[in-house]
Amino acid sequence: MKTAIYYFTGTGNSYAVAARIRDALGDCTLVPIASLPGDRIVPDARRVGIVCPVYDMGLPEIVDSFARRLDAGGCEYLFAVLTMGGMGVSALHQLNGIFKEQGSDLDGAFTVAMPANFVPLSRPPTGAKLEKILDRAGEKIDTIAGLIQRGEKIPLPNAPFSSLLRRLFYPGYIQHTDTLDEKFWVTEDCIFCGTCAKVCPVGNIEMVDGMPRWLHHCQLCMGCLHFCPTEAIQWGSRTKDRGRYLHPEFGAKKMKRQRLGPKVDDSQKTEDSGV
Numbered sequence: 001m002k003t004a005i006y007y008f009t010g011t012g013n014s015y016a017v018a019a020r021i022r023d024a025l026g027d028c029t030l031v032p033i034a035s036l037p038g039d040r041i042v043p044d045a046r047r048v049g050i051v052c053p054v055y056d057m058g059l060p061e062i063v064d065s066f067a068r069r070l071d072a073g074g075c076e077y078l079f080a081v082l083t084m085g086g087m088g089v090s091a092l093h094q095l096n097g098i099f100k101e102q103g104s105d106l107d108g109a110f111t112v113a114m115p116a117n118f119v120p121l122s123r124p125p126t127g128a129k130l131e132k133i134l135d136r137a138g139e140k141i142d143t144i145a146g147l148i149q150r151g152e153k154i155p156l157p158n159a160p161f162s163s164l165l166r167r168l169f170y171p172g173y174i175q176h177t178d179t180l181d182e183k184f185w186v187t188e189d190c191i192f193c194g195t196c197a198k199v200c201p202v203g204n205i206e207m208v209d210g211m212p213r214w215l216h217h218c219q220l221c222m223g224c225l226h227f228c229p230t231e232a233i234q235w236g237s238r239t240k241d242r243g244r245y246l247h248p249e250f251g252a253k254k255m256k257r258q259r260l261g262p263k264v265d266d267s268q269k270t271e272d273s274g275v
């Protein structure tokens with residue numbers, strides 16, 4: 001059965017999950033959510049998936065908005081795989097709630113623990129710890145791909161604690177996407193390369209006099225901070241000297257392609273280093 005996987009990613013975890021599922025399923029297109037116009041979306045496939053990170057126990061704003069525009073009525077199998085650093089099943093409930101309003105339900109609801117990339121909260125894992133997380137994730141993704149392939153119904157796990165945390169924390173994210181980027185700042189290590197502006201999946205950075213300026217429609221994906229080659233970009237007061245993270249199978253070219261759409265994004269097997 002033909003499959004379309006819609007994805008959003010800031011540091012490559014969700015891209016890597018989507019790409020691995022695509023490779024396992026075959027006849028599958030990856031569609032970057034950031035490349036889509038603001039109209040209603042009618043998928044060109046009967047099996048449809050959404051892969052994205054969890055933000056503050058909920059969905060990235062761009063994914064919430066996408067799900068409301070997705071016409072899932074014609075899907076034979078609708079699934080979601082959410083990547084997260086620790087906790088966020090509540091985001092699956094949020095997504096299912098959006099589909100329920102349209103009379104659909106997720107057939108497969110999955111989460112995968114991946115390296116946490118929210119540097120203001122914690123240092124991203126490195127070394128053996130990172131490898132262990134990625135190995136475990138790889139096994140889980142293969143299991144998930146098998147379940148999707150067989151069309152198995154995987155209901156939403158109960159998540160009362162996670163849902164409580166979402167009620168507490170998510171409004172601080174979703175109601176402030178116009179001001180979240182006010183916390184970004186740049187140290188004197190900036191080399192004026194413009195990588196941040198080139199990789200931003202939602203075009204929220206412009207270069208002014210060689211320096212980045214954020215335009216106040218930020219998803220808080222942290223791509224600019226993690227891709228900066230000199231670690232000059234900071235958010236708030238706790239990101240200096242905390243390390244940075246990108247999924248090992250991800251790079252600037254794939255990040256840039258998020259805005260361009262499936263024709264160039266699909267089946268990328270090439271080297272991905274330059275900007």
Ligand SMILES: Cc1cc2nc3c(=O)[nH]c(=O)nc-3n(C[C@H](O)[C@H](O)[C@H](O)COP(=O)(O)O)c2cc1C
Binds near residue numbers: 010054084
């Ligand atoms: C703004 C922000 C908020 C986050 N909130 C959560 C969270 O509530 N729970 C969690 O487990 N991980 C959280 N994370 C970590 C990401 O969900 C996780 O690292 C994810 O795999 C990143 O995916 P990506 O590389 O595709 O962007 C957050 C990350 C960011 C940038």
